[in-house]
Amino acid sequence: MSRAGYDDVVVTAPVTLSYVRYSIHGAHWFLAGALAELLQRAGLGKGEIDGLCVSSFTLAPDTAVGLTQHLGLTLRWLDHIPMGGASGILALRRAARAVQCGDADAVACVAGDTNHTDSFRLNLATFSEFARDAVYPYGSGGANTSFAFLTAHYIRSYGAAREDFGKLCIAQRANAVKFPHALIRKPLTLDDYLTARLIAEPLRLFDCVMPCAGADAFLVLRRGKAEALGLSYARILSTIERHNAFRDDPIQYRGGWALDRDELYGQAGVGPQDIDVLATYDDYPVISLMQMEDLGFCDKGEGPDFVRRNTFTVNGSFPVNTSGGQLSVGQAGAAGGFLGLVEVIRQLTGQALGGAVADPRVGLVSGFGMINYDRGLCSGAAILAASGGPA
Amino acid sequence: MTRPLVRPPRKNPIVRTRMPTLPPAGRSRVALGLTAAAARGRFELQVCRDCGTVQYPPRESCCSCLSRRLDWRPQDGTGDLLSETTLWHSNELFYRERVPWRLGMVRLDCGPVVVAHLHGDCDAAPSRVRVRAALDRAGQAALIALPEKDAPNMADDRQLREMTCNPKFRKVLITDAKTPLGQAMVETIVAADADLVWAGYSEPWKKTHGFDRLTALPQVSLLPLDLTNSRAVKDAAGEIGGRVDILINTADYHRNYGIAARNGLEAARAEMDVNYFGLLRLAQEFAPAMRGRGADGQSSAVAWVNLLSIFALSNFPPHGTYSASKAAALSLAQCLRAELSPAGVRVINVFPGPIDDEWNQLIPPPKIAPARLASDIVEALRGGAEDIYPGDIAQEWLARWRDNPKTLERELAAATR
Numbered sequence: 001m002s003r004a005g006y007d008d009v010v011v012t013a014p015v016t017l018s019y020v021r022y023s024i025h026g027a028h029w030f031l032a033g034a035l036a037e038l039l040q041r042a043g044l045g046k047g048e049i050d051g052l053c054v055s056s057f058t059l060a061p062d063t064a065v066g067l068t069q070h071l072g073l074t075l076r077w078l079d080h081i082p083m084g085g086a087s088g089i090l091a092l093r094r095a096a097r098a099v100q101c102g103d104a105d106a107v108a109c110v111a112g113d114t115n116h117t118d119s120f121r122l123n124l125a126t127f128s129e130f131a132r133d134a135v136y137p138y139g140s141g142g143a144n145t146s147f148a149f150l151t152a153h154y155i156r157s158y159g160a161a162r163e164d165f166g167k168l169c170i171a172q173r174a175n176a177v178k179f180p181h182a183l184i185r186k187p188l189t190l191d192d193y194l195t196a197r198l199i200a201e202p203l204r205l206f207d208c209v210m211p212c213a214g215a216d217a218f219l220v221l222r223r224g225k226a227e228a229l230g231l232s233y234a235r236i237l238s239t240i241e242r243h244n245a246f247r248d249d250p251i252q253y254r255g256g257w258a259l260d261r262d263e264l265y266g267q268a269g270v271g272p273q274d275i276d277v278l279a280t281y282d283d284y285p286v287i288s289l290m291q292m293e294d295l296g297f298c299d300k301g302e303g304p305d306f307v308r309r310n311t312f313t314v315n316g317s318f319p320v321n322t323s324g325g326q327l328s329v330g331q332a333g334a335a336g337g338f339l340g341l342v343e344v345i346r347q348l349t350g351q352a353l354g355g356a357v358a359d360p361r362v363g364l365v366s367g368f369g370m371i372n373y374d375r376g377l378c379s380g381a382a383i384l385a386a387s388g389g390p391a
Numbered sequence: 392m393t394r395p396l397v398r399p400p401r402k403n404p405i406v407r408t409r410m411p412t413l414p415p416a417g418r419s420r421v422a423l424g425l426t427a428a429a430a431r432g433r434f435e436l437q438v439c440r441d442c443g444t445v446q447y448p449p450r451e452s453c454c455s456c457l458s459r460r461l462d463w464r465p466q467d468g469t470g471d472l473l474s475e476t477t478l479w480h481s482n483e484l485f486y487r488e489r490v491p492w493r494l495g496m497v498r499l500d501c502g503p504v505v506v507a508h509l510h511g512d513c514d515a516a517p518s519r520v521r522v523r524a525a526l527d528r529a530g531q532a533a534l535i536a537l538p539e540k541d542a543p544n545m546a547d548d549r550q551l552r553e554m555t556c557n558p559k560f561r562k563v564l565i566t567d568a569k570t571p572l573g574q575a576m577v578e579t580i581v582a583a584d585a586d587l588v589w590a591g592y593s594e595p596w597k598k599t600h601g602f603d604r605l606t607a608l609p610q611v612s613l614l615p616l617d618l619t620n621s622r623a624v625k626d627a628a629g630e631i632g633g634r635v636d637i638l639i640n641t642a643d644y645h646r647n648y649g650i651a652a653r654n655g656l657e658a659a660r661a662e663m664d665v666n667y668f669g670l671l672r673l674a675q676e677f678a679p680a681m682r683g684r685g686a687d688g689q690s691s692a693v694a695w696v697n698l699l700s701i702f703a704l705s706n707f708p709p710h711g712t713y714s715a716s717k718a719a720a721l722s723l724a725q726c727l728r729a730e731l732s733p734a735g736v737r738v739i740n741v742f743p744g745p746i747d748d749e750w751n752q753l754i755p756p757p758k759i760a761p762a763r764l765a766s767d768i769v770e771a772l773r774g775g776a777e778d779i780y781p782g783d784i785a786q787e788w789l790a791r792w793r794d795n796p797k798t799l800e801r802e803l804a805a806a807t808r
Contacts, residue, residue, distance in 0.1 A: 121482040125415055133422035134448035137415045137533055138506050139492045140483035141476075145506070148476035149496045156474075156516070198479040250498040251473045373448060374496065374504055 019214035051104030085369035089380030112215025113333025176324025179354030214332030256379035279340025314355030411685030432776035525775020591616035618669030685734030744784030
């Protein structure tokens with residue numbers, strides 16, 4: 001049975017709070033701030049939201065249901081998605097079906113985390129049972145260790161050069177310079193990138209995201225309602241998700257996108273050549289190259305060549321992570337899984353806060369999450385269209 | 392190739408002794424199966440009883456067929472190094488103080504992929520390696536990938552040395568050096584490149600054959616030490632306690648009685664006084680200083696070895712009171728292990744079978760020779776285990792005890808008839 005389309009379900013009201021490196025507040029503070037800004041932008045009262053989808057690593061001991069009382073919300077649909085970098089795509093998928101089926105009329109999707117001086121370490125130490133048992137005791141490097149393994153293997157297998165990863169990081173930094181909420185806005189040179197201090201060979205400082213606090217949000221509802229509210233919106237052409245794909249690969253060199261991309265493009269009725277703006281999940285540059293390959297922008301192993309042939313700034317040949325991505329904006333925990341999605345909504349609705357891609361019609365957002373042991377388990381992607389874009 | 396260790400210079404008394412830090416010790420209960428095997432010097436992984444899949448990390452069920460019937464089985468650990476990294480940054484103090492730190496991702500020939508510490512002599516990926524399990528400074532099992540073939544000075548690898556208690560260039564106290572085992576222990580530990588060996592002795596009026604020979608070794612210092620005398624133990628600790636890196640408690644009082652064969656408490660009390668209270672006196676006086684020196688440079692305080700007996704596991708009625716004193720010592724050693732673990736000092740319990748000496752005269756062979764036992768203890772210090780069972784009888788009794796402790800109790804009871 002083929003997947004149903006999303007009819008007239010749309011996504012709107014993209015919100016990114018200004019990120020901060022450290023905060024004395026709890027996760028609730030950031031989630032409340034993002035929700036308040038979303039309501040204000042949408043012109044809705046709290047009582048006009050009947051669905052909520054929450055992602056956060058630092059909300060414990062609360063879950064989404066605790067948040068309903070904390071924020072004083074009465075809802076008829078509620079979800080909690082603890083899937084990190086895939087949580088934005090997954091929130092969109094679930095919320096869109098709820099709205100499409102009439103289980104809810106307006107679903108606010110919110111992700112956010114706080115960051116105290118020691119919370120990142122504590123989160124790493126207990127991130128998953130496998131991480132606690134079989135990774136963290138080995139050097140306690142966190143995700144740096146896992147991505148160092150994947151990056152070293154990718155370099156060896158496909159002949160990538162450090163400069164290839166650097167080119168992407170530098171382009172994203174150039175995008176971030178114009179994005180007011182980015183934490184790191186100092187222009188990055190290739191020399192800065194290549195000579196930064198070593199973190200986990202071959203990774204150096206600017207290959208790694210900076211943990212921080214912040215929140216992102218968006219709103220899912222029907223087109224008619226968005227139009228009645230005077231909101232510009234993006235349409236949902238297709239979405240995919242996959243968990244623990246290619247589990248017999250001894251080391252990760254591809255993700256679930258490679259399994260599902262034909263359906264992704266098939267349902268959307270567009271191909272990779274039609275994508276005007278791309279948001280990859282970019283906690284480390286190697287995973288952006290993997291997504292470009294697995295989503296069909298180039299063949300497997302041709303990521304380095306694709307990088308050499310393209311430019312990735314807002315006005316480049318292939319705009320990627322136009323707000324600067326996590327590598328420049330920061331990684332606010334689960335909000336990192338929302339950052340690319342809200343940026344593509346902004347681009348497609350003419351609301352870019354930084355540099356704007358010229359007349360984008362179709363955008364692709366990709367998510368990747370949860371290094372449970374030796375690899376990221378969750379992959380997802382969504383193709384969105386501007387309201388005047390392809391049907 | 393690993394550069395051989397050099398003898399450390401004399402300690403600078405002005406420099407602060409660093410506080411011990413540990414690698415992360417948290418593990419799920421199921422993952423402690425790896426630690427339980429490593430504690431005996433084995434590398435075991437979960438094997439599904441129904442489909443034969445070997446899996447890692449440890450799980451509650453088979454990742455292939457969902458069976459919950461999983462057994463820990465020994466693995467040879469050979470595999471392919473898929474990728475490697477060297478950490479220059481860590482989130483934990485233990486590693487922050489020790490970077491750069493080399494790690495590898497290894498696909499074992501038996502199936503699963505493991506993250507492991509990577510020995511400096513392993514070739515760059517892709518290459519062949521051998522994975523072993525050893526206890527780390529936190530006392531939890533950790534995997535380390537070694538080069539496929541032994542290399543010179545391998546034991547001196549900086550990362551491997553963090554998982555072993557190698558006596559090379561360390562200062563060692565042997566609490567009773569007069570017995571045949573004590574003498575063999577001194578000679579073996581000297582041959583293992585110990586920096587300095589204190590040879591403890593009591594009852595100086597009793598001459599023991601061979602003891603004078605030890606005094607000729609330049610590394611050896613004689614130390615009067617009577618474990619039944621609290622004052623004497625305190626004095627000895629006051630003199631050398633701050634310098635002992637490895638303490639090997641060889642003191643042992645052994646008589647051959649059950650309950651009915653002898654009236655009164657004298658023999659049993661003497662056994663307890665050496666085997667149990669002697670350990671307690673040592674622990675009270677020497678453990679605090681060792682706890683403070685768990686991170687004292689290349690030759691930090693690192694291990695405490697207890698000479699127990701396989702009789703500690705299950706009472707051997709012909710040596711009934713002796714068995715009881717060793718069982719008491721085992722229980723106390725577990726307490727000592729817990730108290731030394733925050734400092735990363737390993738407590739190694741040695742459960743030999745009957746030693747080939749006077750007090751085991753009536754036990755038939757194969758009994759373990761003192762020299763063999765001494766070399767097994769040094770091997771334990773060089774390895775990653777904390778419980779060893781030297782000798783064929785100990786190995787057999789251990790297998791019977793692990794199979795069914797009640798059956799062993801009945802079998803040992805039959806020895807009195």
